[in-house]
Amino acid sequence: MLEIKGIEKKYYFKPVLTGVEMTIQPQRIYGLLGRNGVGKSTLLKVITNRARPTAGTITLDGVSVFENEQAQNRLYLMSDARLFNQDSKLKVLLKWVDQLYGGFDYALAEKLARQFKLDLKKAKLRRLSTGYQTIANVIIALCVPCDYIFLDEPVLGLDANHREMFYQALLATYAQRPRTFVIATHLIEEVAGLLNDVFVMENGQVALAESVEALQQRGRVVSGPAALVQDYLQGIKPLREVRLGGMLTAYTLDTPLERPLPAGVSLDGMNLQQLFIEFTREAGEGDEV
Amino acid sequence: MMKYKAMLKLMLGWVFPMVAMTSVGWFLLEDGLPLLTGSHFPASNWPFACTFLGFLGAVMLVSVFVGPGFQFGVSRYTMTRAYATALLIQAAAIALMALGLQSVAELFAAQRQSVLVPFAGFIEPSITALVVSVAYLAMMALVGGSVGLLFGLLLAYVTRRPMIILLVVFSGLMPMLVILIAMLSWWGLTSLWPAVKAWPGYFNQHPWLIVGLWGVLASVLLLLMRAVYLRLDAPKQVGWHG
Numbered sequence: 001m002l003e004i005k006g007i008e009k010k011y012y013f014k015p016v017l018t019g020v021e022m023t024i025q026p027q028r029i030y031g032l033l034g035r036n037g038v039g040k041s042t043l044l045k046v047i048t049n050r051a052r053p054t055a056g057t058i059t060l061d062g063v064s065v066f067e068n069e070q071a072q073n074r075l076y077l078m079s080d081a082r083l084f085n086q087d088s089k090l091k092v093l094l095k096w097v098d099q100l101y102g103g104f105d106y107a108l109a110e111k112l113a114r115q116f117k118l119d120l121k122k123a124k125l126r127r128l129s130t131g132y133q134t135i136a137n138v139i140i141a142l143c144v145p146c147d148y149i150f151l152d153e154p155v156l157g158l159d160a161n162h163r164e165m166f167y168q169a170l171l172a173t174y175a176q177r178p179r180t181f182v183i184a185t186h187l188i189e190e191v192a193g194l195l196n197d198v199f200v201m202e203n204g205q206v207a208l209a210e211s212v213e214a215l216q217q218r219g220r221v222v223s224g225p226a227a228l229v230q231d232y233l234q235g236i237k238p239l240r241e242v243r244l245g246g247m248l249t250a251y252t253l254d255t256p257l258e259r260p261l262p263a264g265v266s267l268d269g270m271n272l273q274q275l276f277i278e279f280t281r282e283a284g285e286g287d288e289v
Numbered sequence: 290m291m292k293y294k295a296m297l298k299l300m301l302g303w304v305f306p307m308v309a310m311t312s313v314g315w316f317l318l319e320d321g322l323p324l325l326t327g328s329h330f331p332a333s334n335w336p337f338a339c340t341f342l343g344f345l346g347a348v349m350l351v352s353v354f355v356g357p358g359f360q361f362g363v364s365r366y367t368m369t370r371a372y373a374t375a376l377l378i379q380a381a382a383i384a385l386m387a388l389g390l391q392s393v394a395e396l397f398a399a400q401r402q403s404v405l406v407p408f409a410g411f412i413e414p415s416i417t418a419l420v421v422s423v424a425y426l427a428m429m430a431l432v433g434g435s436v437g438l439l440f441g442l443l444l445a446y447v448t449r450r451p452m453i454i455l456l457v458v459f460s461g462l463m464p465m466l467v468i469l470i471a472m473l474s475w476w477g478l479t480s481l482w483p484a485v486k487a488w489p490g491y492f493n494q495h496p497w498l499i500v501g502l503w504g505v506l507a508s509v510l511l512l513l514m515r516a517v518y519l520r521l522d523a524p525k526q527v528g529w530h531g
Contacts, residue, residue: 050523155480
């Protein structure tokens with residue numbers, strides 16, 4: 001279990017993370033969601049020792065992960081940062097990964113490369129298109145023998161077909177060797193079906209941590225005549241209210257399902273993306289175009 | 290230990306070809322052309338060359354390995370150890386290459402003249418002269434390498450993009466800067482304290498002392514490098530371009 005407590009990070013006095021608290025369980029698939037610039041990538045860098053935290057602790061099964069190679073050998077971060085020598089051939093890169101992590105799954109790498117039509121033996125990272133660079137990084141991430149895989153925007157530059165292939169590959173490798181995946185992405189609708197749990201970040205903190213199932217159960221759109229909707233949601237502060245004439249639509253995470261629904265009021269579910277949008281919407285945002 | 294060994298192995302796989310290429314390149318430019326044209330006796334300034342080649346090798350090491358170090362979960366402590374060991378081995382390799390290449394030059398020279406051993410006490414070839422020469426050249430390469438590593442890591446710390454291009458451009462300027470600083474320091478020291486003028490003669494008579502002093506300087510620079518690396522966050526990008 002990966003426990004993150006009070007993590008803060010400043011870049012040149014600018015606070016990016018302001019006290020992150022989260023617990024990541026083994027063998028689960030998490031979504032790390034948040035608007036641009038809330039600190040998702042920074043958090044992943046801090047967990048994987050690429051960035052030094054300003055304050056706080058991160059422990060893996062009770063042991064600090066900071067500067068701890070044994071712990072770090074169980075964590076892997078795939079991101080768009082170009083930290084490899086771009087002139088390396090992919091086969092050389094895989095050899096490096098194998099030497100530094102041990103137990104790299106070459107058979108799976110070759111299988112995935114065939115599926116994605118990527119030549120591992122001859123291709124050089126620099127000569128690949130953005131999409132294929134991502135594919136190369138994804139293949140490495142799926143084949144390292146780590147228990148916790150962090151994927152920061154893993155489908156950047158991938159076309160729809162390749163994205164679908166990636167999601168299938170992720171699920172297939174997860175079924176064969178269950179481990180934790182934390183996926184930071186903005187394509188919420190696409191990954192929603194993969195996720196067990198989500199973390200939503202706001203202002204450098206985790207504002208919401210819940211299972212997708214529970215969240216979808218809680219998140220509802222209540223609409224109908226304004227007076228009836230307000231009466232139904234009495235004592236509850238919705239995420240957002242939209243008025244159109246005498247009608248009111250309220251987005252809420254705290255639907256009082258135990259209350260009888262008044263006639264003329266409808267209750268609909270929210271998908272994860274809608275829920276995220278409503279949860280992270282800033283006051284007045286999108287009201288005027 | 291596994292990551293240290295793996296990282297060192299990767300670094301050495303880079304260091305040896307790099308040393309071979311750059312020192313032969315230096316030799317050909319400095320000695321080869323005059324030898325071919327017969328214009329004058331080749332006289333590489335190998336102590337200076339070793340410092341420069343050490344610097345160049347170190348900035349390349351930073352540019353190539355600082356990224357994978359962070360990507361592959363290698364701790365900062367391990368990386369500083371691997372860098373220091375790679376620099377030591379690189380320094381020894383550069384010194385031996387310099388010695389070998391100088392010997393080649395002397396074979397072809399019409400007039401035998403030892404320019405390798407810079408000490409008055411060791412004009413005549415001897416085993417001791419050889420050992421002192423190698424140690425001296427290796428220390429020069431180590432000092433150059435430590436400066437290069439420190440410089441490359443500082444660049445990575447400030448810009449978060451230790452680009453090879455920038456490092457190479459600066460590695461051309463760096464020797465000029467070092468020479469300028471050395472000249473100014475010498476001028477300042479001798480103006481303030483004329484007795485200093487007697488020092489080179491003294492060091493020439495005590496070559497191990499100068500080897501030791503360079504060693505101390507390299508150690509201090511390596512400690513500074515370690516201090517910088519321990520504060521470093523992963524760069525955004527490495528390689529040739531920004």
